[in-house]
Amino acid sequence: MSLLKKIYCWIDVRIGAGELVEKELTGYLLPRNINVWYSMGSILLVIFFLQVVTGILLLVYYVPDADKAFHSVTFIMNNVPFGWLIRMCHAVGSNMMVLILLFHMLSVLFMGSYKSPREMNWLSGFILFNLVLAVSLTGYLLPWSQLSFWATTVATNSVGAIPYVGEFLVEFLRGGKLVGPATLGRFFALHVLLIPLTIAAVVGAHLFFLQRTGVSTPPFGLTDSRNQWQGDNYRYESHPGGIPFFPNYALQDMTSIAIYFAFFLGVFFFAPYIFFPADAFVPANPFLTPAHIKPEWYFLANYQTLKIFPSEFFGLAVQGAAMTFLALLPFIDRGVEKHPLKRPLFMVCAIGGILLYLALMIWGHYS
């Protein structure tokens, strides 16, 4: 018996490792028609892990002080060995996290995986989406550049359109009347501690719900693509005769993760400035408003929506309504059919919604 095998046996007789491996890996069966879109979640876990690691490394040199923040980031980029790599990895990675999260949500939408009994999976995912946007927004201010300063000013300003409590909320977010050192302090605390911890907790809940409901069957390649759950009692969706998670789908996950890395590294090494306008490298100056202040690409649609309505309140209300609709989708869409081509109303709304989002984004970029 090899040494490795001996160690395994030693552990196995104590904690039942073999049973665990059988239950969660080799014996964990997935639908035979599972597709590549199911690996988006694994990619997101890898990105989140990388964001945490690079974020911790950045904390070694970053100084969350309005007088020193910009210089500390410049120092990381220019003087710390491989500092540029860590900082750019963190910044490009945050954009990728939002992009892959959108793909993940879209795949869940089109494959009807949000339907009963997976309401809680969808809701926890939706909360994660908002948390990722929040962690991106709070992180955006930290370099204390012209771009981050003014983008945060615009973003926090829009909250002021909420009737009665708007002004109070703006002041609460900023820690004062204007974006300043107090804003940096609270955004820093939110970005490095509160939001990441909440994300980790909600990711845990999301995986727990997945573990309890079982992996949903994709609607493609089936004669009957309707939701089989009757709603009468708890049922784990098992897949007898399916493919094992390990090694089969784990290798699919690894393939997708490697392809993601090829894409990420391609952007990272050859077009890193796609996410950085020149204002991102100019220190914040509260007395000099840049000519065109634009938020990050994932907030451009929201930005443009606020602009096209005559009152900011309507712009906010429309966005609030759209987000509420999306959050409550599993409770609104009660149809049993999961195949997108057999759900014409869904397809019209989904494709229309995506096109509208893209159009607003492009409009926001060029406006």
Next chain:
Amino acid sequence: MVKPWQGSIHAENGTSCHDCHGGDPKDAVNAMNPARGFLGVPKEIEIPSFCGRCHIGIRDDYLQSAHGKALGHGGPTCVTCHGSHDVKKVTLDIINEKNCSRCHAYARAAELKAAMEQAEKQIVVIEERLKVYKGEGVNTDAREKALFSARNRYHRLFHEVNTAKVRAESAQIVTELDKIQRGFGNIEAERQKRKITGVVAVSGSLLAALLFYLLRKTYD
């Protein structure tokens, strides 16, 4: 007055009306009150000291030059060549036959211009490169300081009429500018290295993806 100023180098650098003309812009009633430091329009002879409050070195150069020595006797003041409110960033173009021939022959000015051309070209190139690098997060502080110093020395030559001195000084400035430009080579070499690393990293990821894919196929 405001419109020409809006397109000027002063507006670009945030130098406003009261920075030159004095007064109190925060108090509309007393904005133009001499008691609040309002200076108004300077007399012709006062113009060099008026501009020279900020452009100290240039004022001294001007006063020592043939132009400055003719101040008050029909010689040009700052605004004769630079304009008053639509002051543009100075380039060698300001020395041209049309401008100079208003008062004297152009031949010597042309010689001076030729001596300074190389430095001017290099300054423009360096400024552009620094702007690009700055927009990409490169710490350009030291290089900007070196350029600032070289550019100041270069600008001071504008009021010098001694051709030999201008040639010698220009050559020295060009040497300094060469040194700054050589520094760009290091940045470019580093970037090239990163690109090669990028090719290796992207290829490695794609290769890994292919291997995982093939391995998965063996289990199907």
